[in-house]
Amino acid sequence: MADTLTPLSPRTHGAGPPPSSAGREAPRPATRKGNGSFRTRVLTPYAMLAPGIVLFVLFMAAPIVYTLFLSFQKKQVVGLGLGSGGESQVFAGFENYVGSLTDPEFASSVGRVLLYGVVLIPCMLGLALLFALLLDSKRTRATAFSRVSIFLPYAVPAVISSLLWGFLYLPAVSPFYYVFDRLGWDVDGVLGSGTVLFAIANIALWGGVGFNMIVIYTSLKAVPTDVYEAARLDGASEVQIALRIKIPMVAPALVMTALFSMVATLQVFAEPTTLRPLTNSLSTSWSPLMLVYRDAFTRDDIYSAAATSVVIALATFIVSFFFLRVVQKRAFGQED
Incomplete structure (x- = not known):
């Protein structure tokens, strides 16, 4: 009766490593690709977008913000407007x-x-x-x-x-x-x-x-x-x-x-x-x-x-x- 029993695979018994298959590479440890994955997924896209972001901030966002700032300002004459007096820029609220x-x-x-x-x-x-x-x-x-x-x-x-x-x-x-x-x-x-x-x-x-x-x-x-x-x-x-x-x-x-x-x-x-x-x-x-x-x-x-x-x-x-x-x-x- 014992001669007719087929031996179980080592994986079933939990003993020994699984047999290696030809041509299959062992998976790399997760710790080795951590830095490369961060650079690829985060730093590289932002580096490619950086020129566009800089141009947008300089020629679109900054003028808009400066226009909003100027819209709440007005000129105010100090003294007679001559010498050390002259004109100054003051807050005007919603007057404009x-x-x-x-x-x-x-x-x-x-x-x-x-x-x-x-x-x-x-x-x-x-x-x-x-x-x-x-x-x-x-x-x-x-x-x-x-x-x-x-x-x-x-x-x-x-x-x-x-x-x-x-x-x-x-x-x-x-x-x-x-x-x-x-x-x-x-x-x-x-x-x-x-x-x-x-x-x-x-x-x-x-x-x-x-x-x-x-x-x-x-x-x-x-x-x-x-x-x-x-x-x-x-x-x-x-x-x-x-x-x-x-x-x-x-x-x-x-x-x-x-x-x-x-x-x-x-x-x-x-x-x-x-x-x-x-x-x-x-x-x-x-x-x-x-x-x-x-x-x-x-x-x-x-x-x-x-x-x-x-x-x-x-x-x-x-x-x-x-x-x-x-x-x-x-x-x-x-x-x-």
Whole structure:
């Protein structure tokens, strides 16, 4: 009976080391890789991020903090302002903010920019969506050339595009007014007080449609073609596919472009500043940023300019936040 029993393995008895397998390395002790693991997981990523962090602190965080500091300061004349007296910088509390919010010129500039956005944003996004849908259609020819032609104005700096359009707006040098004069048409200048807002919006429209079109067009290309083929098999026309499938599918891209356009509208500066020498219809406080520039560099009141800058930044953040809150459920499919 004893001869028929098979011996148990040493691992079962707990005696002796397990038999070593050929080609298998013994695990290294955990203590040997402790320092190397710390350097790899902690020090190396921070070392690679260090240049970006330093640049962000120097050119973004530090100016923001310094602007906040200046917004709570003001100048105070000591003595007669001469000799050992002069001016000193003292704490002003919220005095600069109250002055900015109660300034009639600031309120007027905000109203003009809001009207400018109402005119510009729907036209720009509507044309961008239309061009994206046309380029995505199978019937469109020369798609690459058309895409580059529409996008190319975005690559032109705002100052240069404003100068180009400014000369086209001037009756003395514009070829359009020469043609109108030959045809006997009496056309008033577009840089008048009633039309200068539309002239500025036209410059931004010309330069901004291309960028928004590329964003929407890229989103359309990410949609699977099987969705379109199934709709065509069901008898849907190209217009129905565009209205009921393509536009709802690119809703997140539309929201993103709308948000970028709103932020750019609140920060309009280059176009009216460049056109101002060409017309008397543009004041130095036509937009909020022009008002900041005037206070800081013309009136030498950097404290009021800093407070107005903070107000503009907060307003931009609030508008962006509430806009995303309103559209996020519909566009991104997220619950509140």
